Amino acid sequence: MNMNKVCFITAVNDEVKYEECKFYINNLEIPEDIKIEFVAIRKAESIASAYNDAMNKSDAKYKVYLHQDTFIINKKFIYLILDLFKNNKIGMIGVAGGRGIDDTGIWSKFSEVITRVYDTGDPGYIHLLSYGKIDGQYEKVDIIDGLIMITQYDIKWREDIFKGWHFYDASQSREFKNRGYEVIVPRQDNVWCIHDCGNVDMNMYEENRKIFVGEYIKENM
Template identity: 40%
Template structure:
């Protein structure tokens, strides 16, 4: 039998960006007894449908990652996997999100956003952080959340992504956060001493598609 797998899943429409991400993922050290695999999903009609293709893979630990996200915390997996193993109720973990989601469904407009990430936007790197306290002294390695952002979504259980509801590239992350909670699992945001990720945010934003997905989310979860 092969050793237990940590599977990175990425929807890909930019090969050069994916290759840069792939090289970086391949260099991450894994906990003893585990190995890392990368599953690119090409030509996905939506994030949810693309990610559902990964559910047949036997890996217990799956990390759904944007192709424009780079892991800069070299020993991230050495923190992530023990965190899951020590907390069987923790179903899904992100690096940024919110403890509660406002009535409009937009998690980043919450008054209790948490986590941190380095954003690369408009040719500039900037640390986006909502951390409070001293994460290295916290007894628990994560903050309970209602929603996490889709740039990094690590799971230790498989729950189907709602491609029947969300046929595009928005709100799949908040939807999946709610789906995990409905199944009785906790959703968390990692307490990071150093940020785990750089997110190379694009400058383009499809407001019409976002609003359509937001209305679908509200109709089904609110």
């Protein structure tokens, strides 16, 4: 495991978006002792399978799993995540998440949402999604959104049960928490990311929601 490397991992099906994503990463401030690398997985059957493939290809201790349409705009990003990861209890960091989920499994509608990210959910418009107050350095959450998921430990993604592009993030959040790690959303004095997602493909959303509920919610109720 290379303690001085940060790997940026992306499932790619739009080369133009991915090049823009890399443009922002290449303009980050990088500590002298840190190397960065890119791992792109193309023609993946699911995000979970893509992320497992990429995880196994890289020896970096720190891995940043991000969508091809996530653009990191805070140039101090690497310094900020490395500072947070000095706490070895923190397993995974995101910029949008929620505390408390009900038996639907949909954290963004039925939990205490803690989010700070620029979003283009309405095509042609960019707006700040900012919910929840973080008084300290971070807040612990139950689930983070998959737009960006930053880890300092390798835990296998559940490609065995999740196909397609939904609920892999909720699943991985639970996998980290089940192993005793904290999943957090940090205080962002300067916003870290833009998520240029536009309209979201909802194919297989409901199928994966039911799988998530069966695997992680019902067993705990």
